[in-house]
Amino acid sequence: MLPLALILRAAGHAVEGSDRALDQGRTGAKFEFLKSKGIALHPQDGSGITSAEQTLVASAAVEDTVPDVAAARRLGAQRMTRAELLAQLFNAAPVSIGVAGTSGKSTTTGMIGWILHEAGKKPTVMNGAVMKNFVTPEALFASALVGDGGIFVSEVDESDGSIANFDPSIAVLNNISLDHKTMDELRRLFGEFVAKSDVAILNLDNDETKALSASIVAGRKRTYSLGDSSADYLAANISPRPFGISFDVIERASGERANVALKMPGRHNVSNALASIAAANAAGVDFVFASHALESFAGVKRRLEFIGEKSGVIVIDDFGHNPDKISASLKTLHEFPGRLIIMFQPHGFGPLKKMKDEFVACFAENLQTGDILVMPEPVYYGGTTDKSVSSEDIAVGVSAAGRRAKAFPTRSECGDFIVSEAHSGDRIVVMGARDDTLSEFAGELLSRIG
Secondary structure (H helix, E strand, O other): OOHHHHHHHHOOOOOOOOOHHHHHOOOOHHHHHHHOOOOEEEOOOOOOOOOOOOOOEOOOOOOOOOOHHHHHHHHHEEEEEEEHHHHHHHHHHOEEEEOOOOHHHHHHHHHHHHHHHOOOOOOOEEOOOHHHHHHHHEEOOOOEEEOOOEEEEOOHHHHOHHHHOOOOOEEEOOOOOOOOOOHHHHHHOOOHHHHOEEOOOOOOOOHHHHHHOOOOOHHEEEEEEEEOOOOEEEEEEEEEEEOOEEEEEEEEOOOOOOEEEEEOOOOHHHHHHHHHHHHHOOOOOOOOHHHHHHHOOOEEOOOOOEEEOOOEEEEEEEOOOHHOOOHHHHHHOOOOOOEEEEEEEEOOHHHHHHHHHHHHHHHHHHHHOOOEEEEEOOOOOOOOOOOOOOOOHHHHHHHOOOOEEEEOOOOHHHHHHHHHHHHOOOOOEEOOOOOHEEEEEEEHHHHHHH
16 A cells, blocks of 8 residues: 555645554554655544545455445545556556566566666556665655656556456566465466456466466567576576576577676576566567666565574575465575574465465475474454464474474564574574564564574
8 A cells, every 4th residue: 555655645646544553553664654755644443534525545455344444435435445546547557567476576566667767767666565776765665666757567466356457568477376366266367467468478487377378479478487498588597696696588589698697586586587677678678778777676675685694693584475485485595505494474364274285385395304484373453354274283284294393372482482493504584474563573583693
C-alpha cells in the first residue's frame, strides 16, 4: 500500500490512510515517513471515513469487519481493492511492464526500473520492496519511483487473482511454482496474463514457463536461460561470490555479449538480471547499455541482505517465505562455507497449511549436515484463519527427514536459542515476509552475539 500511496500523492491526490500496525505501535518510522509526504493517518476505527466523496482502497488482507470498511459501506463511499486501483494506473500508461511469477518479482522490478532510470526513460515503478538505489534521506522507504516518461513498471500479484486486472504491454514471467494457489489456477492466471501482452519475457529454466512459451508465436516472445542455448538471452561463465555474482550475457539474435558483475549473490539473480535486460531491451533500451546498467544496481531490501558480522558470525536478512524462494536462497548460501542457523517465520497459518509438505521437503533437501532450522509460530496480527497446522508440524517433518529443526512458541525464544548456539564461522539467516520487524530482529541478534 505504501508505494501506491506515494505514487498517488505525487500525482496530486489527497491521500489518507489507516493501518493496524500503526494502532499496534509497530514500524513507527514508516508511518512518520508517510506523514512527512503529506499523507494523513488515522486510527483504524472508522474515523478516517467521513464522506461519500472519499474512495476506500484496501488490500486483500483487510476484512469486511474492519471499522473503516463498515464506515465506507454506511456512508456509501466507493470501495476499491489495492489491485484494482493499481491496475487502473498501470493500464493507462502508454507502456506498461508487468512483472509476474512466484519468485523474483521485486528484484526483477527493481532491476528493470533502474535500467530504465539510467537510460533516461523516467519510469514510474511500483515495487513490493525498498529499492536501495532510490533511497535518500527524503525517501527512506523507496518502494516506489514516480516518473513522467510514460512507462509504468509494476509487480503483479497472483496470490489473490488480481493479476487478471492487468493488461501489460510487456509481460515478464519469471517462474511458476506452488504458492498461494493450485498449479492449475496458476497456469490459467499466468497464461491469461501473458496472452494479453504485446511481448512476453519467459524463463526457459522453469518447466512451467517453458511449456507456456511453446504456445506463443516467436514474434511475441523473448526467452532467457542460464543453460538453454535456444534462448534469446543466455548467461555464460557464471562466477559466484559470497555477496555478488558475475556472468556474461549473450543476445542470440545479434551475437552481442556483455559482462555483468552483480552486487547481489545467487544464480537466481542471474536469471532475474536476464529477465530485466530482455524487458528493458523490449522497451527500447540498448542491450549492452541495459546489461552494464545492472552493475550499479544495489538491490532491494531483505534479499540475502548482509546485516553485519560480529565475533566471526554473519547475520543475513532474507525475504524467503515460500519453498521456491527459500530453496534459491539456501542453494546460494551453500555455495560458500559456514554452517547455517535459519530462523524462518512463516508468513501466515493459511500458507503454512497449504504448503506443509512442500515446506518440509524444501528444508529436508536444502539443509546440510550441521545446519539448524528454528521456527516461531506464523505471523498473525488478527482476522480469521485456520490454525490447525503450526510451525511444530514443519519442525517435526524436517527432523524426521534427518535434519535438525526446532519450533518455539515465540520469536524471542528462537532468538535466545540462536544466540546460545551461534559460534564463529556460522551464518544466521532471518527469513520471512509480511513482518517489517524481522529486519529489526536480525539487527538485535547481531548486537547480542558474543
